[in-house]
Amino acid sequence: MPLKCGIVGLSLVGKTTIFNCFSNARAQSGGAAKANIGTIHVPDQRLYEIDKFIKSVKIVPATVEIVDIPGLTKGGSQGEGVGNKFLADIQQTDAIIHVLRCFDDDTVPHIEGSVNPVRDREIVDLELQIRDLDMVDRKINRVEKMAKSGEREPKHILDILHKVKSHLENFQNVRTFVMSEEDKKHINDMYLLTAKPVLYVCNVDDASAASGNEYVTAFKQSIAHENAEILIVAGKLEAEIAELDDPEDRKAFLADAGLMEPGVNRLVQTAYHLLNLQSFFTAGPKEVRAWTIHKGETAQQAAGTIHSDLERGFIRAEVMKYTDFIHYGSEHALKEAGKFHIEGKHYIVEDGDIMHVRFNV
16 A cells, blocks of 8 residues: 555645645645545656666556645534545545645735744644544543443553543644553554644745745744654745656756755655655566565565565565665676575565565465
8 A cells, every 4th residue: 555645734825736746636726625636656766777777668666645635724623614524534644744834925815814834733733633632532431431340451541541632632732642652552543633743844935945934934943842844845836847847957947946856855755754664676577666665564564565465475585685786787696796685574674675575375
């Protein structure tokens, strides 16, 4: 399954413009009532370097599914506007991309009457917190019935739930609540919205694309305690770059704006970091392909990413390190150099591993 990120924010902050920059879809901006879904190809030059030696029929990059969720308004958690649908859509994502308006434009009135990204984040967070409080209260009611039987475990779960509830009532997000990995399992089954990792995207004017502006500075100061990931993107500028077919024209456009790479590259890299992800490769005459897994996953788990049969019938993984393969240029040369590895099911896959899975079902 591809990584799934949801773009959220108040109405008319530039969410759909940024969605169109990043995805292969072209959605209509201006307050749509339903989610738009698109796909990002994860940029990875290593695929093309591998293919110089393999010369396969096709190259298949890893993908990220991106969902442009309808703009939220105050009262969304009580069903105002498209609120309930908005919150249900967020629940299905792995991470949240929260777009904040950090530009002035008299032709696009702000839904709250003025540009203030600090306030806008608080509005969206409050709606998510209210929804999470309702979910926590429902679980408390269920666990309280279990606790009356005198079992020890339900009492411990209740203690955690009440602490999380108090955290939310203090206008804090669940992702900032410190708890053990063991305790997290009692929270994870609720798929709480404010527990999801978040990437803030400050949507700025063209002139602020490289270094931001006073709105970005104020916003960064307001969330300094969160240690959150922040990306500065000039949505309108990026949309113009995305329309260019010639890679050289894109490079020139980026250079004029003082940028080294498109916002989509930075977004994907940041999303991978947020979610502790990495890529491994399979390579053969038919295709060179990238696969996404969590860091720390074993060879057997990685095999399951390719197909469930490979995980179920896993025998061994034949592994070539990316840097070794580029240096020696072929599987045969790697074997001659003693750089070709045979690994078992408990081998921890590393970023850039080129793997061939042997299996029997």
